[in-house]
Structure formats: C-alpha cells, structure tokens
Amino acid sequence: MCTLERHFNAIDSNSHKKDTGLDSLKEPITNLINHLKLIWMNTKHFHKDIARFKNLMDAVEKEINNKVQKVVSGKLRNITEAKFELGDLMAEVKSGMQVAQTFEDVYTATKRDVKEENSEYSWDESPELFKETRTTVSRLNEL
C-alpha cells in the first residue's frame, strides 16, 4: 500500500494548489487506478480480501468528490458583485465535472482490462460506488 501513497498525496496536494485547479487531479487519479491494476495483477494483496479493495475505492471516491465539491462551493461562496468572474467559475464547474467523470471512466476501463487479462480475479465494487460521483456530475452539469 505504501506504493500508492504518492498518488494519494498527489490527489491531496494538487487540489490545494490555487494555480492548478481541479484539472490537475485527472492525472493522479488515472495514475492511482493504473497502479492499483499493477498491484492487483502482480500480488494477492486484494484477492485475499476483496472488502479491502471495495473500501479503498469507496474512500477514493469520497475524497475525489469532497475535493470537487469543496472547490466549486468555495468559488461560488467567494463571488461578489465587484469580483464576478463567470468564465473562471464555469471553468471550475466544467473541470469538476470532468474530474469526477474521469474517476468512473478510468475505473470502468481498467476493470474491463483486468477482466480480459485475468478472468480468475476480477474487480468488484460496492453497489454504492459512483452514486456520489453521479450526483456530483449531474449537479455540476445542471450548474
């Protein structure tokens, strides 16, 4: 699990950088999922206890959604009549939507790869996974 730490840190630190915005989360999310695939294919760490994997993905989803929601809500809270940069706000809403969608898309594509490459052990997720992500994407889309 230590090998994943840098990806967790990247997701955490990139979302705090003011100059990079939410867009910078896409790469660490993709790297994290790819690294999880490597662990899955080359070790039995998750095979022995699939609940570990499910819990990890739930936690990752929660973290990503929290970041996206926090940034977009912060942008909305900070708008004032004197400093109302609509383009900036909309760009962050769009990025938030793409970041949340990236998580589901990359997970789904990687799950398919894992199944094709190693059908004995396939990724399995909790039924709740992506519910929060879909709510976030849908509301950002409305915005």
Added chain:
Amino acid sequence: MLYGLIDNELTQVIGDANFLKESKEATFDMFKLFKMQVEKLFDKSRQEDFNKLVKDFELARGNLDLKIGRAIKEQFASVRSSIDKFKMLEKFKNINKVLKDNSSDNFTEVLEDYTKVELRN
C-alpha cells in the same frame, strides 16, 4: 446572458448605462441564489431543494433575457438607417439563441435593404 456578453456586445448596442448596470446586477443575483444556498448543491438527500434552486435560476434568467430582448428591440427600432441596423445586427452575432431568434426576422429584412443600398452605391 453572460456577464462578459453584457460588458462587450451589449454595451456596443445599448447605450443606456442604467439598463446595463441593472442587467449586471440581475445576472449577479442569479448566481447569488447558488452562493447563498451552496450547502444544497451536492447534498444527495436534498434533490428537491436543488431542483427548486435551478428552477429559480432559470426563472431569473428567463426574466433577464426578456428584458434584454425588449431593450434590443427598442434600440433596433430607434435606428433608422438600414446600414446602421445591419451593423447593429452584426454585433449581435454572438448573443445567445433567444436573442438570435428575436433578431432573425429583422436580420433578413435589413439584409435585403442593406444589399439594395449597397448595390445602388
């Protein structure tokens, strides 16, 4: 109706400073709905509240679009020469669909007049 649009295109065709100020304030107020109720935005259990928020926003946007559409029509009616009307409509090119629809009938008529004038010259 976007803030940038009011600053750029609309300023070129509507010279009424008070109207522009009012439009800007109305645009900001639309987003203030989300600003003030930000905790409802991502709460899964508050879908109804979120829907109401979007509905209120759409209502405010519709009202503003109507006001701006009316103001543009008035401004258009006050311009007499077909060349000036053509130039004015040219500036509307990027304004949203509602306004484009409002202007499309006028545009055809003005374009015909403008072509006649140009051909005569």
